[in-house]
Amino acid sequence: MRRRDFITLIAGGAAAWPIAARGQQRERIQRIGILLAGTPTSFAPRANAFVQGLRELGYVEGKTVAFEWKWGEDRTERLPELAEELVRLGVDAILTGGTPAAKALKNATRTVPIVMAIIGDPVAVGLVQSLARPGGNATGFSIVAPDLSGKRLQLLKELLPGLSSVAAISTVTNPQAPIEFKETQAAAKTLDIVLRSIQVSDEVSVESAFDAIKQASAQAVIVLTDATLYSQRNKIASLAVANRLPGMYHARGFVEAGGLISYAPSDTDLFRRAATYVDKILKGANPGDLPIEQPTKFELVINLKTAKDLGLTVPSSMIATADEVIE
Numbered sequence: 001m002r003r004r005d006f007i008t009l010i011a012g013g014a015a016a017w018p019i020a021a022r023g024q025q026r027e028r029i030q031r032i033g034i035l036l037a038g039t040p041t042s043f044a045p046r047a048n049a050f051v052q053g054l055r056e057l058g059y060v061e062g063k064t065v066a067f068e069w070k071w072g073e074d075r076t077e078r079l080p081e082l083a084e085e086l087v088r089l090g091v092d093a094i095l096t097g098g099t100p101a102a103k104a105l106k107n108a109t110r111t112v113p114i115v116m117a118i119i120g121d122p123v124a125v126g127l128v129q130s131l132a133r134p135g136g137n138a139t140g141f142s143i144v145a146p147d148l149s150g151k152r153l154q155l156l157k158e159l160l161p162g163l164s165s166v167a168a169i170s171t172v173t174n175p176q177a178p179i180e181f182k183e184t185q186a187a188a189k190t191l192d193i194v195l196r197s198i199q200v201s202d203e204v205s206v207e208s209a210f211d212a213i214k215q216a217s218a219q220a221v222i223v224l225t226d227a228t229l230y231s232q233r234n235k236i237a238s239l240a241v242a243n244r245l246p247g248m249y250h251a252r253g254f255v256e257a258g259g260l261i262s263y264a265p266s267d268t269d270l271f272r273r274a275a276t277y278v279d280k281i282l283k284g285a286n287p288g289d290l291p292i293e294q295p296t297k298f299e300l301v302i303n304l305k306t307a308k309d310l311g312l313t314v315p316s317s318m319i320a321t322a323d324e325v326i327e
Helices: 003-026 044-056 076-088 099-108 148-159 176-190 206-215 227-231 233-242 252-256 267-282 304-309 316-321
Strands: 030-036 065-071 093-097 114-119 138-142 165-171 194-200 220-223 247-249 261-264 299-303 324-326
Touching: 030 044, 030 076, 030 099, 044 065, 044 114, 044 267, 065 076, 076 099, 093 099, 093 267, 099 114, 099 138, 099 227, 114 267, 138 267, 148 176, 148 220, 148 247, 148 261, 148 316, 165 176, 165 206, 165 227, 176 194, 194 206, 206 233, 227 233, 233 247, 233 252, 233 304, 247 252, 252 261, 252 299, 252 324, 299 304, 299 316, 304 324
Parallel strands: 030 065, 030 093, 093 114, 114 138, 165 194, 165 220, 220 247, 247 261, 299 324
Antiparallel strands: 261 299
């Protein structure tokens, strides 16, 4: 090749490089990390809802987006390590749910955007500065609303007019648990109900927790918001029925698993909506400027088969107002 032709080829190629680079940049696959406290099986409805939400926004796995999945497998102590792994992978944004996982991510990074599909009170646990302007690198959807705890206990009392003792199940490792228990305790005093705290931990299994509830002679249970407890919803719902304990739950998945009643925002809807926040962030939005959204609609779901097994008659007025009745 003649020297002049060689120089012309290099010059022409160099001129084309910026255009090619811009094309490759536009076509770069966005990488989304997902950190969830449970297992792929237990969190399948939520995970599928998020992926479906991205599909509805035009994302195609393998072409425009790739996922890095990290599962806590119901072991909260693993979350910090998994959070650090995601950050090292250099993902463009991270989706999570639940306070322990969100805190693990906030401790692992102050720069990678975090979208919390489900979170309790992010201000109270120090995840964001405020709901309106979170600041920092995290935003998402809170499932806390004024008097939510009171409404749940009120519904239990409507089902059991003579209700005077309730056991509240939570986990030791969830920083949201003491806050939610305090709110539930205040509501219990108003309704003349004694509320007992039963905590699940590495030393206290769900089975042991129900043994403690039985010894405390509680008449019903309320499961406080927790991703690990959600992951064990089949076991919890089964134990509640086996011990003839009416249960109020923080997600409809418990009722679908055989629990009695839930009053909560739709968790799958929140994961689907979380896709819209991830989309905005991937397109350049600052997570600190995206307000934490609070629930405006709650679903009342009742399992009439479970009510029958427990020997309960659900008031017709409650059935009429339920969003879904499982028979």
